[in-house]
Amino acid sequence: MRRLLPFVLIGAALLAWELVVRSGLWSPLLFPPLEKILNELILFFSKSESLMEAWVSLYRALGGFALAAVAGVAIGMLMGRSAFAAALLDPLFSGTYAVPKIALFPIFIFVFGIGSLSKVALVFLECIYPIVIVTCQGARGVNRILLWSARNMGESRLRTFGRVVIPATAPYIFAGFRVALPVALIVVIITEMISSADGLGYMVIYALSSLKTDRMLAVVAVIALLGLALDRALVLLRDRLVYWEKLETYYV
Amino acid sequence: MRILRFAVLLLVVLAWQLLWLRGLPEYVLGPVEILQHFGAALGEREFYDHVGASLMRSLPGFAIGTLLGIALGLAAGVARSFDQMLSPVVFLTYPVPKIVMLPLFMLWFGIGDFSKILIIALACFYPTFINAYYGAKATPAILVWSGLNMGAGRWRIFLRVVVPNALPQIFAGIRVSMALSFIVMFATEMINARSGLGHMIRVAENSLRFDLMYVSLLSIAILGYASDQLLRLGRERVLAWQEQGA
Structure with a gap:
């Protein structure tokens, strides 16, 4: 029930x-009546052009997210495990954390062009913050006794890092990912709404300006489903990889 | 440590200025130049109109969204029937990008400020709800039992035990919402508006007024940073009893 x-x-x-x-x-x-929206939804999934638009959005979101994940985990680990790196990088991250990065988009258009690159760059920039902050927090909080024990048992620094620090930080890394993944989708949709000729965000605006409300709502539903599916997939992946921890990943 | 912090930022700005002196594309301005343009804009009325228009959208949206989020989140955290009804829907819709509702809201409520405020409130609702919810849920049972044992009523326990216990978490949620309110405000203004900082940057972009672009960018950066610092100060006052963490 x-x-x-x-x-x-x-x-x-x-x-x-x-x-x-x-x-x-x-x-x-x-x-618009529900059956009309449903009709448009079926039409969306039966046409290869509209599926291509969805793919374009997905590829921008995941591309930027993947880059941010790699760079963010590396930087977060570095900041969490090295006081010097933290002192060096922390002002950059905490100083610009509350600044809306979306404002850089017009400049990115000039630097990276109007195509996918400017959008992927912005997704990267927005996603890297939560990943770095949460990873750093996790890496800093690794239980000291575990580290000492590993060192005491004669493990090298590299092995300690691979066998103790990474598994201990993994739940946090996924918590960061879970915050960043919806952000990636949001940024892609926003940038496509602002300036684009393809992608789901463009489809929404295009349908709205041609007063095809039923089609617009169908695309909105597709975007919502995409957000849900991405989140589910990430949680499934997390549960397989980090099966030993049941950390709530909604906040942090 | 503080000196190092400052030195890093100074070094970045200095490197930027030096790079600019050596010659960068025309759409990248140097720090000194940006400050000059910003100073010039500060003397103009139009600039304040844009800032005011933006704040008139982001602040009401932020206030409505966070207050609702905190109230409903706390309620769902303490009342089981409420929890079962509300939380599944909130958690289910959490990963859905709320900005997709903007065209729908524009259709229903017009393209004016109301639809923008509503979408900002919607975006701010989620982080505060989730944090208040988990904060209230994490209240140690021992504290509640002790309170009950000492004869406190339900309301008293809620106000004196549950709320203080959830406060640090609530502030974490407010911080995320605050950042979100500026992001969504800027995005909605870029998508469609006749005033505000987001509108200003779009106009500047279309007419290749790079100086205005950077003025808008710097203003939103200052607004975001200043509000975050204000929130931190408020947090320190309200949570003076709590050990300072991050």
Whole structure:
């Protein structure tokens, strides 16, 4: 019953939508009927062009995210395990943390061009912050007794790092990833809405400006599903790789 | 340590200025030049109008979103029936990019400020809800039992035990929301607006006014940084009893 509850609420929301449509108080342009949205959704998945648009968005989001994951984990580890690196890099990260990086987008367009590169660069920049901060926090908090024991048993520095520090930090790394992955999708959609000729964000704006509300809502649904699917996939991966820790990864 | 912090930032700015002196593309301005343009903009009325318009969107959105998030998050953290009804939906929709609702809101509520404030509030709701929820859930049972044992009522326990216990976590959530409110504000203004810093940067971009682009960029950076510092100060006052962590 408890597992069904969210679906009950979603069902209620859909029902309310249908009632609003049937009431005829608002124009179908504002609240298109559900079957029309569903129709557009089926159309979306049956056409290869629209699937290509989804792929373009996905590839930008995942590309920027992957780069940020590699660089962010490396920098976070370095900052967490070396006081000197932390002193050197921390002002850069904590000083610019609260600055909206999205404001750099117009400049990125001039530097990297209007295509995918400027978007991937912005995704990278937005995603690297949570990953660095959370990884650093995890690497700094590795239980000292474990480190001493490993060293005492004659492990080299490299082996200690691989066998103690990395597994101890892994839950944090995934917590950072879980914050960063939705951010990647958000940034891609925003940048595509602002300036682009392809991708899901562009499709939304295009459908809106041609007053195809049903199509717009179908694309919005696709984006929402994509966000859910990416998050689920990451959680599944985490549960396989970091099976020994049950750290809540929603916040940090 | 403090000197080193300062030195690093100074070095970056200095290297940038030197690079600029050696010649960079025209769309990359040097730090000194940016400051000059910023100083010039400070003397103009139009600049303040844009800043005011932006703040009039981000602050109400931030306030509505965080207050709702904290209230509902705490409620879901202490009341089981509420928890079962609300939390699954919040956690399910958490990874959905909230900005996709903007076109929908524009359609329903017009392209004015209301739809922008609403989307900022929506974005700010999630981090505060989740943090307040986990903060309230993590209240040690011993404290609640002791309170009950000493004859405190439910409300008193909520206000005196649960809320203080969740406060550090709530502040962490507010910090994320604050950053988000500026991001979403800027994004919505870039997508469609007739005023505000995001609008200013779009106009500057289209008319190749690189100076205005950097003025807008620097203003939003200062706003973001200053509000974060203000929040930190507030946190230090409210949480004076707590040991300072990160």
